[in-house]
Amino acid sequence: MVNVPFLANSEPAAVRRPAFAIAHSSGAASGGTGSLGGLAAAAGNLLGQGGDDFWLSHTLEIAVQTGPLPFVNSACITFAAADAPDIALQDAVTISLGYADAAPEAVFTGSVTRQVRTLAGLTHLYASDGGGRLARQRLNQSYAAQNAGDIVRDLASQAGVETDVIESGLSLPFYALASTTPLQAQIAALARRSGYWAYFTPAGKLTFAPVSEGETVQTFTYGTDVLKLEITEAAPALDGVQVSGxxxxxxxxxxxxxxxxxxxxxxxxxxxxxxxxxxxxxxxxxxxxxxxxxxxxxASAAASVQLTGELWVPGAPQVAVGRQIAIAAAPENFLNGNYQVERVCHRLSKSRGFVTRLSLLKTASVPLGALAALGGLL
Known part of the structure; x- marks a missing residue:
């Protein structure tokens, strides 16, 4: 494990003031038309005054955690409860984070699942996205002559979950679901069998597809915007797999x-x-x-994951699960390169500012067909 400290004597980046927007829609999550009531997407400076917007004036902290299924994405908004608007369980909420010099970007879309009120006058508002809906549902159901993507689409439809990219996955002559397992774990199992990732986008839509290298959404440079970096190199947990159906x-x-x-x-x-x-x-x-x-x-999942790591950076709202980032200019070339984002944790507060922690994977270019064709790990 390697720790990379932030270089205090390097040229500092321009100061950026964190900003956020919270959109709350009453009743929308439970099928109503919803009413934004003046609370929708009014972006403001975190360190400034919110004017007439309740969220900008009273919010103290926002925390968002996202990852691939079976992990359920969650968010927590901590605010001073005085003169709070009426918020009901299952109300829709969208959280956008960013900076005052640019429009905040949506990082979470979901619905309210829990409220905790304290004697200190604070309220902790918890929310989850479609993964929470899937986690609450269990089915006894079977499918004949369907592929994994068809099953995922049907499960998402039954749970009232919107979908984004849903690819076919493996073909299943027959597939049965048991009510002992929640739907988000069922979808995660189908993704593992197909060599896919299943995760929710910041817009709250389910994706079921292989993770491709694609284009990097952001490059983080040592001495500029890398606060802390830990990279672990480990031998694969297995050399080969035999599966019996x-x-x-x-x-x-x-x-x-x-x-x-x-x-x-x-x-x-x-x-x-x-x-x-x-x-x-x-x-x-x-x-x-x-x-x-x-x-x-x-076998490919075990063989291709060469490096895993944790990266702390100034708030990076454009980085999401399944996207690719790059690390540059680290003193050891071993640390540089492109990484796949597996988990994202955003934390924005009036006392500590805006920081993002990323869980990373560095994968080798090992096509799925190569292992089966060659009969060995590369």
Missing amino acids: EGAAGSQGQDAWNWLVADATGVQAQAGSGEAQRWASDGALRSQDAARTAATAR
């Missing part, structure tokens, strides 16, 4: 998903090789293609 859909057609087979090799697949092997049985995999996809996804 059930049924004979691969060799006997989709209608044979429920057949018992004397020889299970038709629904088995292996990816990678070495001493640290893992074996997994998954009854949801009813064909060799599905078993191969799941095995390759597991």
Whole structure:
């Protein structure tokens, strides 16, 4: 683990004053038309006065935490309760963060789940996004001849969750849900089998897709906007995976998903090789293609994650889960490069300013098909 301190003797960046906006819509989260009541998206200087806007005048702290499912995104707004507007559970809330020299960007869209009032005259308002809705719902349900994306779309629709990009994922001749597992964990399991990430965007929409390298949304430079950086390099937890499914859909057609087979090799697949092997049985995999996809996804995830880390920076509202950032000019070249963002924690307060903590992954360019084709880890 390497710690990189902030260089106090470097040329400081221009001073930026944190700003925020809170939009509260009564009843919108429960299907009503909602009324913004003058509280919508009135951005203001965190350190200044809010004028007639309640949130700008009374908010003391905002904390937002986001990550891929099964993690449920959450937000907490702490404010002085005097003359507070009427806020009900399930009311919609959107939080935007940024700076006074630019319009704040939405970092969280969800609904109120809890309010805590104190004798000190403060209220802590908690909210979650669509992940919270999924976490509250459990179903006993089955699907025939669907792909993972089709199932995710249906679950999101039943939970009243909006969707963004939903890709197909692996094909499932038959798939059953049990009420012992909440829907956000069911979707996370489908994502792992497909080699995807499932997460909510700042606009509160569900994404189910592979994480691509893409374009970096922001570069953080040592000595300018890196407050603290910790990078850990570790050997992969496993060298290879063998996955066994059930049924004979691969060799006997989709209608044979429920057949018992004397020889299970038709629904088995292996990816990678070495001493640290893992074996997994998954009854949801009813064909060799599905078993191969799941095995390759597991092995690729273990092999491709070379570095993990935590990065603290001045507030970065444009950075979100699934996006890519870059680190530059660190004294050790080992620390520089592009990283995938896995978790984001924003904290903005009148006493401590605006800081963002990012959980990062650095991945190698290992195509999913390469592991299965070569039979070993790269």
